[in-house]
Amino acid sequence: MTTRTEQLRALSDEHSAHNYHPLPVVIAEAEGAWVTDVEGRRLLDMLAAYSAVNFGHRHPRLIAAARRQLERVTLVSRAFDHDQFGPFVAELAELAGKEMVLPMNSGAEAVETALKTARKWGYEVKGVPADRANIITFEGNFHGRTTTIISFSTDPDARNSYGPYTPGFRIVPYGDAQALAAAMDENTVGVLVEPIQGEAGVIVPPRGFLTAVRRLCTEHGALMIADEIQSGLGRTGATFAVEHEGVVPDVYVLGKALGGGILPVSAVVADADVLGVFKPGQHGSTFGGNPLACAVGREVIAMLRTGEYQERSRTLGEHMHRRLSALPGDVVREVRGRGLWAGVELNGKARPVSERLLELGVLAKETHETTLRLAPPLVISREDLDWALDRLEIALREF
Numbered sequence: 001m002t003t004r005t006e007q008l009r010a011l012s013d014e015h016s017a018h019n020y021h022p023l024p025v026v027i028a029e030a031e032g033a034w035v036t037d038v039e040g041r042r043l044l045d046m047l048a049a050y051s052a053v054n055f056g057h058r059h060p061r062l063i064a065a066a067r068r069q070l071e072r073v074t075l076v077s078r079a080f081d082h083d084q085f086g087p088f089v090a091e092l093a094e095l096a097g098k099e100m101v102l103p104m105n106s107g108a109e110a111v112e113t114a115l116k117t118a119r120k121w122g123y124e125v126k127g128v129p130a131d132r133a134n135i136i137t138f139e140g141n142f143h144g145r146t147t148t149i150i151s152f153s154t155d156p157d158a159r160n161s162y163g164p165y166t167p168g169f170r171i172v173p174y175g176d177a178q179a180l181a182a183a184m185d186e187n188t189v190g191v192l193v194e195p196i197q198g199e200a201g202v203i204v205p206p207r208g209f210l211t212a213v214r215r216l217c218t219e220h221g222a223l224m225i226a227d228e229i230q231s232g233l234g235r236t237g238a239t240f241a242v243e244h245e246g247v248v249p250d251v252y253v254l255g256k257a258l259g260g261g262i263l264p265v266s267a268v269v270a271d272a273d274v275l276g277v278f279k280p281g282q283h284g285s286t287f288g289g290n291p292l293a294c295a296v297g298r299e300v301i302a303m304l305r306t307g308e309y310q311e312r313s314r315t316l317g318e319h320m321h322r323r324l325s326a327l328p329g330d331v332v333r334e335v336r337g338r339g340l341w342a343g344v345e346l347n348g349k350a351r352p353v354s355e356r357l358l359e360l361g362v363l364a365k366e367t368h369e370t371t372l373r374l375a376p377p378l379v380i381s382r383e384d385l386d387w388a389l390d391r392l393e394i395a396l397r398e399f
């Protein structure tokens with residue numbers, strides 16, 4: 001007899017491009033940190049859609065904000081203003097301590113927007129000769145899937161067979177301030193950096209690295225662009241991960257949790273001397289800054305202003321890291337991360353562990369071959385977190 005799960009997976013197997021390798025589970029409902037699959041199994045979500053579900057599934061405040069907006073107006077395009085737009089950009093700018101916001105939808109679009117901003121700023125403000133601008137990025141980076149962004153990826157899966165590649169990028173080792181200094185010159189318009197590399201396996205750079213990036217950008221008159229799409233909005237125990245080093249970038253790139261787990265909302269946030277380079281018609285998006293996105297985004301910002309989620313991530317994160325570092329050294333090589341975010345580096349393949357965790361009722365996913373990434377919703381209870389970590393111990397003991 002075929003199960004509902006098997007039936008549905010056969011459909012997606014046959015008709016969906018195979019650009020993902022999902023675990024054998026089909027989710028039907030979710031609330032808070034828990035999801036229910038089509039067989040009625042309850043599973044604890046320890047991935048939170050790579051941080052897009054920081055506030056848990058269907059947070060009542062976010063659902064209420066979305067419902068209210070659904071009853072009013074959902075899309076007008078930027079040809080007209082709507083009453084959620086001004087407040088959204090003002091509130092997001094204030095949260096980041098900047099002056100201006102350029103809203104987009106997906107994270108990749110916001111990164112593209114930041115790259116265009118840096119180039120345009122470089123030519124029109126810094127005075128770089130036409131088409132000579134360079135932007136520095138780091139080995140192991142993940143910034144999205146567009147042709148330009150994968151042009152500076154160092155992951156063969158992300159990059160191969162998509163050429164010809166967009167020129168104008170230099171790649172240096174992550175965490176290496178000396179290599180960065182050597183790569184920068186008078187035509188460097190930006191340094192694009194993840195404060196913690198998520199997709200690469202939750203790689204935390206050496207202490208002082210982000211401070212060095214800030215200093216080098218200032219010295220060379222280049223924009224420090226922090227991609228906080230995954231690390232930001234509470235994930236590491238602070239609103240932005242750069243705060244752990246007291247660093248203020250010129251440009252924040254935000255996404256994922258900004259949409260409250262309801263819809264894609266992304267943004268570039270910077271001061272007016274940077275984002276002011278755009279004039280009407282020079283950049284845009286049909287859905288960027290739409291009323292529903294702004295209403296949900298405003299509620300996300302209001303929730304972050306309480307500091308409650310950052311605090312949960314900090315204290316529960318300490319607890320999680322304490323437990324993870326006590327895992328047996330013969331199976332766990334290293335534990336990295338900050339707040340409720342961890343890359344557990346195993347001595348073997350991570351896929352069988354995430355498959356075993358699924359059987360034990362825990363949703364987690366490997367990244368690359370040997371890393372298990374843990375990023376539970378920040379609303380997870382301590383009891384549920386411990387329950388998941390107990391199951392991780394069981395799963396690891398078997399391997």
Ligand SMILES: *Cc1c(COP(=O)(O)O)cnc(C)c1O
Nearest residue numbers: 106107108142143144227229230
């Ligand atoms: C997820 C992610 C992106 C891309 O966001 P999409 O919404 O998937 O396009 C970019 N940068 C970082 C750091 C991410 O984690």
